[in-house]
Amino acid sequence: MRLGVLDVGSNTVHLLVVDAHRGGHPTPMMSDKVELRLAEHLDPSGALTLAGAQALVRAVQRARATAAEAGCADLLAFATSALRDATNSVAVLAEVRERTGVALEILPGPDEARYTFLAVRRWYGWSAGRLLVLDIGGGSLELAAGLDELPAVAESLPLGAGRLTREWFRSDPPPRTEIDRLREHLDDRLAPVASSLRLAGVPDLAVGTSKTFRSLARLTGAAPAGAGPRARRVLTHVGLRQLSAFITRMSSGDLAELDGVSPSRAHQLVAGALVAEAAMRALEVVQLELCPWALREGVILRRLDTLDGMAQTDRSAQDALSGLGCLTSYEARCTG
Secondary structure: OOOEEEEHHHEEEEEEEEEHHHHOOOEEEEOOOOOOOOHHHHHOOOOEHHHHHHHHHHHHHHHHHHHHOOOEEEEEEEOOOHHOOOHHHHHHHHHHHHHHHHOOOOOOOOHHHHHHHHHHHHHHOOHOOOOEHHHHHOOOEOOOOOOOOOOOEEEEEOOOHHHHHHHHOOOOOHHHHHHHHHHHHHHHHHHHHHHHHHHOOOOOEEEEEEEHHHHHHEEEEEOHHOOOOOOOEEEEHHHHHHHHHHHHHOOOHHHOOOOOOOOOOOHHHHHHHHHHHHHHHHOOOOOOOOOOOHHHHHHHHHHHHHOOOOOOOOOOOOOOOOOOOOOHHHHHHHOO
């Protein structure tokens, strides 16, 4: 069957279309992104502005039309930290549903970590042993650890690269005082979470996902995107520290010229590097493997898991396929 997953994040509205079947490997057929920067449309009270809501409606309308043209049998639509944080998220979701027909759901932070962990587990398989997974988004940092497909610990912290840039930096490039204050804040926030993750046991493999980690790995010498998703890519703590010392002195305009850095996200790179460095330091990780699968793939894999093997129908609670299938809780997806 052909499935679509619509991810409304802090930076982009991203539609991924795959061909897949239960027990099979999801094959990407197309990808469509709109750079919305939704988190930057929150007003001082924390509400999504009218302009932001209208832009979101247009992006979702475009995604639904694209998914229909692609022949998707189901569209799983969810939103992460930007809408999680919006004080008017209920009203915004209702407007999106009314004007587009798409039942956009807020994905809780811990569930975001769990879906990403599932994708990483499926990518590396059981032979990888105990996993530690880090995912840096625009608004939040997800961390998960465990031996099975359901992580023993799943955490989400408001330490995304975009959020930290907006809240902690006033200059471009940021002065040393702002960087030092942010480093201290990161260490304070990560210390208790690192203790919880260590209770899950020493990881056999530490993994990073997300565009931020891919950009940082590329800048430290990892293979370019053109080498394909199966090329092995790593990010070492030593390499990251050296990179941080270099890029913290550069403006976002100069960073945008570097290979592997998206111009639209260049202004977030310094904060992304600092949170990656702090997380690796807190968790005593010397090296991360970079996984090409993350949240969207995890959502698709769990959707496939709920299909009846004979009828190819979804046994979890959701709208009819003539509407648009919604996500249920992670636990419901696991149990069917």
